[in-house]
Amino acid sequence: MNIRHIFPLLLLLFIFQPFSEAAAQKENSPDQLVARGKEFCRNGDFEYAALSWEQALSRLEPEKETGMYMNIVVHLAGAWQSLGHHQKSLKALRSALPVVEKAGNRYHKAQFFSALGDLHLSLGNADKADKYLEKALDHARLTKYPRLLTSILTDAGNLLATDGDYEGAFAVFTESLVFADQLKDEPELKADPLNNILHVTSLAGDVQEIVAAYWQSALLASFLLGTVFVNRELDVMFDV
Incomplete structure (x- = not known):
């Protein structure tokens, strides 16, 4: 092959290389990596989901893209918590704390502190779980998002139940139910x-409370499943 044949090939390579590099960069952009991680997560592949999200984080500027970073x-x-890697989960959350503390978005802050509180709850660190869930709830109440409040109140109720405060847990779960009831499209x-x-x-x-709670659950199940959900033996079982 003489130089007249080589030159056009080099020219084509020079022209198309930037396009191929741009395509590769787009494929590995934070948005693409986040979407890929969600797909892995939907398929139950939490490890690859975590790896995709770690790559996405490495391509972000936390101070400029705070909301996306926190999310x-x-x-x-x-993902790490689902795999049982609690220390990796804790490390990820701790490393983000300085950014989160400076952030102004209360919704993302509520999500973050809820995740941190839930993790400490699963690790048996009741005091830290209480601290972060309280922070999460403070931010969540100001957002007034029912779905967010339902989730955080559920975690807070679980913490109280773990401590044996059943009356307090009952009150918190009841409040959680009130917010869940506002989500008419998601019964x-x-x-x-x-x-x-x-x-x-x-x-x-x-x-008496057990029976009342049972029938509420039964009626909801009937509505969701489109079936008649009846257990006539309940009264006999509890002798009421």
């Missing part, structure tokens, strides 16, 4: 608060 950190911590979100109310009332030994 990815929460997803990353959740299934009532299931967790109702089941939690049933659980704490059973632990407290209040038979």
Whole structure:
């Protein structure tokens, strides 16, 4: 091959190389990596999801893209927690704390502190769980987002139940149910608060409350499943 044939090939390579590099960069942009991580997560592949989100974080400027940064950190911590890698989850959240403390978006802050509180709850660190869930709830109340409040109140109720404060847990789960009830298009979100109310009332030994909570759960299940959900043996079982 003489130089006349080589030159056009070099010219084509010179022209198309920037385009191929740009395409590769776009494919590995934070948005693409986040989307890829979500797809892995939907398929139950939490490890690859975590790796995708770690790559996304490495391409962000936390001070400039704070909302996206905080959102990815929460997803990353959740993925590691799902795999049982609690220390990796804790490391991810701790590393983001300085950025989170300076952030102004209360929704993202509520999500972050909720994730941190939930992680400490799973690790048995009740005091730290209480500290961060309280922070999460303070921010969440100011956002007035029912879905967010439902989730955080559920975690707060679980913490109280773990400490044996069933009356307090009952009150918090009831408040969670109130917010879940505001999400008219997502009636299934009532299931967790109702089941939690049933659980704490059973632990407290209040038979009348147990029966009432059971029937609320049963009626909800009937609505969601489109079936008649009846257990006539309940009254006999609890002797009421």
